[in-house]
Amino acid sequence: MIRLWLPLVVLLLWAAAALGAQLLPLTPNLIQLEQILATPEAGAVLGYDDLGRAIDARIIVGARTSFLVSIWVVGLSLLVGTLLGTVTAFHGGWWDRVAVLGVDIFLAFPGILLAIALAGLLGPGIGNVVIALTAVGWVGYARLARAQVLSLQHREHVQAAVALGSSKWRIIRRHLLPLMLAPLIVEATFGIAAVVIAEAGLSFLGLGVQPPTASWGAMIRDGARYMLVAPHMVLAPGMAILAVVLSVNLLGDRLRDKLDTRMTARTGTQS
Amino acid sequence: MPAYLVQRLGSALLVMFGVVSLVFLLIHLIPGDPIEVMLGESASGADREALRAALGLNQPLPVQYLDYLGGLLQLDLGTSIHFRRPVSELLLERLPATGLLAAASLLVTVLLALPLGIMAAVRRNTIWDSGAMGFSMLGVSIPNFWLGPLLILVFSLWLGWFPVSGQSGFGSVVLPALTLGTGLTAVLSRMVRSSMLEVLGEDYIRTARAKGLPPHRVVLRHGLRNALLPVITLLGLQLGALLAGAVITETVFSWPGVGLLMIEAIQSRDYPVVQACVLLISLSYVIVNLLTDIAYAWVDPRIRLGTPP
Numbered sequence: 001m002i003r004l005w006l007p008l009v010v011l012l013l014w015a016a017a018a019l020g021a022q023l024l025p026l027t028p029n030l031i032q033l034e035q036i037l038a039t040p041e042a043g044a045v046l047g048y049d050d051l052g053r054a055i056d057a058r059i060i061v062g063a064r065t066s067f068l069v070s071i072w073v074v075g076l077s078l079l080v081g082t083l084l085g086t087v088t089a090f091h092g093g094w095w096d097r098v099a100v101l102g103v104d105i106f107l108a109f110p111g112i113l114l115a116i117a118l119a120g121l122l123g124p125g126i127g128n129v130v131i132a133l134t135a136v137g138w139v140g141y142a143r144l145a146r147a148q149v150l151s152l153q154h155r156e157h158v159q160a161a162v163a164l165g166s167s168k169w170r171i172i173r174r175h176l177l178p179l180m181l182a183p184l185i186v187e188a189t190f191g192i193a194a195v196v197i198a199e200a201g202l203s204f205l206g207l208g209v210q211p212p213t214a215s216w217g218a219m220i221r222d223g224a225r226y227m228l229v230a231p232h233m234v235l236a237p238g239m240a241i242l243a244v245v246l247s248v249n250l251l252g253d254r255l256r257d258k259l260d261t262r263m264t265a266r267t268g269t270q271s
Numbered sequence: 272m273p274a275y276l277v278q279r280l281g282s283a284l285l286v287m288f289g290v291v292s293l294v295f296l297l298i299h300l301i302p303g304d305p306i307e308v309m310l311g312e313s314a315s316g317a318d319r320e321a322l323r324a325a326l327g328l329n330q331p332l333p334v335q336y337l338d339y340l341g342g343l344l345q346l347d348l349g350t351s352i353h354f355r356r357p358v359s360e361l362l363l364e365r366l367p368a369t370g371l372l373a374a375a376s377l378l379v380t381v382l383l384a385l386p387l388g389i390m391a392a393v394r395r396n397t398i399w400d401s402g403a404m405g406f407s408m409l410g411v412s413i414p415n416f417w418l419g420p421l422l423i424l425v426f427s428l429w430l431g432w433f434p435v436s437g438q439s440g441f442g443s444v445v446l447p448a449l450t451l452g453t454g455l456t457a458v459l460s461r462m463v464r465s466s467m468l469e470v471l472g473e474d475y476i477r478t479a480r481a482k483g484l485p486p487h488r489v490v491l492r493h494g495l496r497n498a499l500l501p502v503i504t505l506l507g508l509q510l511g512a513l514l515a516g517a518v519i520t521e522t523v524f525s526w527p528g529v530g531l532l533m534i535e536a537i538q539s540r541d542y543p544v545v546q547a548c549v550l551l552i553s554l555s556y557v558i559v560n561l562l563t564d565i566a567y568a569w570v571d572p573r574i575r576l577g578t579p580p
Contacts, residue, residue, distance in 0.1 A: 104282070105289035109549070110556045111515025117549045120537030121301045123308075197414045201519055204416040205534055217416065224420045224523070228428050238417035246412040253408075 004254065007247030014244050017060045018067030028057040029212045037230040047232045050222060055236050058214040062237065065203075065215045066244070069126065070195040073133040078188050080134070081141025086172055086180070089149035099142070106139040112198045119207040126209050133198055137191065144187055148180040182259040189255055193248040200241050216241050275568055283561045287554060294550045295339050298542050299332065309352060309540045322352070326543070348550075349543035353536070358547045361532060366551075369517055369528030372451065375444045376513060377506075379452030380459055385495075387456070388463025392471060393490055403460060410457025415516055419450040419523035436525040443524075451520045455509050462505050466498040473497075500570070507563030511556040518552075 035048040046055035088099035106114070118132035152158060153176070161171045200217030202208040209215045216237040223233030298305055306319050306328060323329045326349070327338055342349065348358035391403035426446060427435045433442045470476065471494055479493045480486075518530035525531065529548055536544035 101285060101289065104286045105293060108286050108290045108557045109553045110511025110513075113515040113518065113549060113552055116515075116518060116533070116537075117297060117545055120534075120545060121297060121542070193412070200414060201416060205519065205522060205537075207537065220417055220420065227420060227424050231424055234417070234420050234424070238414075238421070241417060242413055245414070246408065249408060249412050 003250060007250045010243050010247040011251070014063055014067060014247075017063035019064075021060050021064045024060065026057040026060060028053060028061040028214050030054070037226060037233075039230070039232060046236045047230070049219070049233050050226055050230070055219070055233065058219060059216070059236055059240055061214040062216040062219060063240070065126065065209055065213065066196050066199055066241075069129055069133070069199040070192045072130045073137055073195045073199075074188050074191045076130070076134045077137030077191065078141050078184065081138035081143075082145045082177075082180075082184060084138070085142035085145030086149055086176060089146040090153060090168060090172055090176065096146075099146070103139050103143050103146075106136070107143075109136070112136060112201060115198060115202065116205065116207065119202050124207060124210045126213070129199060129202055129208050132202070133195055136198075137195065140187060140191070141184065144183060145180060148183060149176060152176055152179055186252065186256045186259060189248060189252040193245045193252065196241065196245055196248070200237075276565065279561065279564055279568075283557060287557055290553050290557065291340070291343060291550065292336075294546050294553075295336060297546060297549070305542060309542065325350070348547040351536075351541055351544050353539045353541040353544070358543050361544065362529060362547060362551055365527060365529045365532045368526060369514075369521070369530060371444060372447055372517055372521070372526060372528055373510075373513055375448035376452040376455065376517075377510075379448050380455045380506075383452070383456045384459035384463055387460040389467055389490065389495065391460070391464040392467035395468065400464075404464070407457040407460050410453045413453065415450055415454065415519045416523055418453060419446070419520060422446045422450060423524075436523075437527070447520050447524045447526050450523065451513060451516050454516060455513055458509060458512075459502065459505065462502050463498065466501050467494055470494050470498040500567075504563060504567060507559055510559050514552050514556055 030053060032048065032052040032054075035052040035054075037050055038048040038052075040047040046059065049055055049058070084099060085103075088095045112133070115132040115136045118135055119128055122128040122132060158171060158175050161175050166174075199208060200215065200220070203215035203217030204221045206218075206221065208217055211218065219237035220234055223230065223237070226233055301308075306323050306326075307314075310319060310322060320329075327335050330338070346359055348362070350356065351358050351361055354361060387403045387406065391400045394400055423435055423446065426432045433446050437443060467490075471490075476489060476493055479489045484493075517528060518533055520526065521528045521530035522534050529551060533545060533548035533552075536542075536548065
């Protein structure tokens, strides 16, 4: 049982921190020079960073960054990818061939390489991070949606709908999409874990959100320079990322077993 | 075989052409004037026009595209704005370091993933199994850019076994390779486990056991050999994740490879170098996948003869 509720608690905390961050009286950007690199104490349980800012407040605000980015990226990718994959696969012919080629071209850029290049060219900012990660993220859903349509379109109920003269859009919406939902949801769950790592990765490279906005990845980047004197600067944000990603992955595994979708070898986007 | 080979080669060429086109467009897709971004607002009009002419950005787009393709065919990737040297020269300098890192990470992966996966499969549903799979889950979830600093903290700063960063001597590759290999080890050990479990249920394994072969011989010779095929395919696919991960890992350890070059180029707004790095990494990924597929077809007659496996 602990394997179910512990991840759930972590994710609820993550969402609560993200959505409630603005309601709390936090001062993530308040600089206290006398506290520079101070180790954990009663007032600030996680200590202070190299500019004398409270790390616990920055972790909470960083949760907001990673939560918002992952919701936007996974939402947009799911929408664009599913729509594109479903429509082109169901239409068939040249539409399908062009779409497959497009997916293959985007898949040729390994992992978040394309996102790194895009984010680098677009410049820092949370909107650009979402654009860069969505440009990489839609492909997986498009491929999955296409595979689903190809296996579903010969089912009898779809053939019946075609014979009855239903419009293509109606068939997709009423007869295909509901059956495709389960595997897409499982994929999207793992997608959240990938985006949390990718966002932090971009921020670690200095290509993510603009300072002084807090991001877990940027906190690790700042802390790596002071590791010998203040290891707490690196440990806290890393634990936060690990906790969220591990929880999402554990729940994703449960969900996959429950929905029993057979997935082919996943080519994860480990960064 | 020839028909499959031609078809696979053709699609790979088409994809490579698409990758080249997309990388070319990358610099034109971003809003605003790339010249302005590269030089900053203080540059004089004459300097801007000079750089624009040097990069060929004053030409119409189709002409630029053809120039770019023509240059690529002669392995001319343009000139670095920052270093004022041919980009191909820079890449050649950085390539060995990335190659060494990738090879060392693959070695780490194979050395760790095979024993872990085999142990988990043979001792299925025991504490060994759940331990190995728990480690694998942790390995997938831990980001490179955190594992790297952690390893530096423990093994370089506290224990002093390895250098903190850079490329100096044999020991310096250990921590970067461990960092980069962990994610891949996690994915691969799961694959080894499930593939072994499938094979260990086969009749010929029962036969081998029944005729009294020692257990290790059954597992390694009759089991592992047959379980390796899907594992090798996955290894080819995952090499991409390895190459992309190298960008971050090289940054963590200041490892002087292509990935670090790319990040440096992004920071100094050296767009021709960024384009070339993306191109090099992606094209090598496409080629590795092509070779994996061809090797697979060579081994497995079902694919080369065109019948579904």
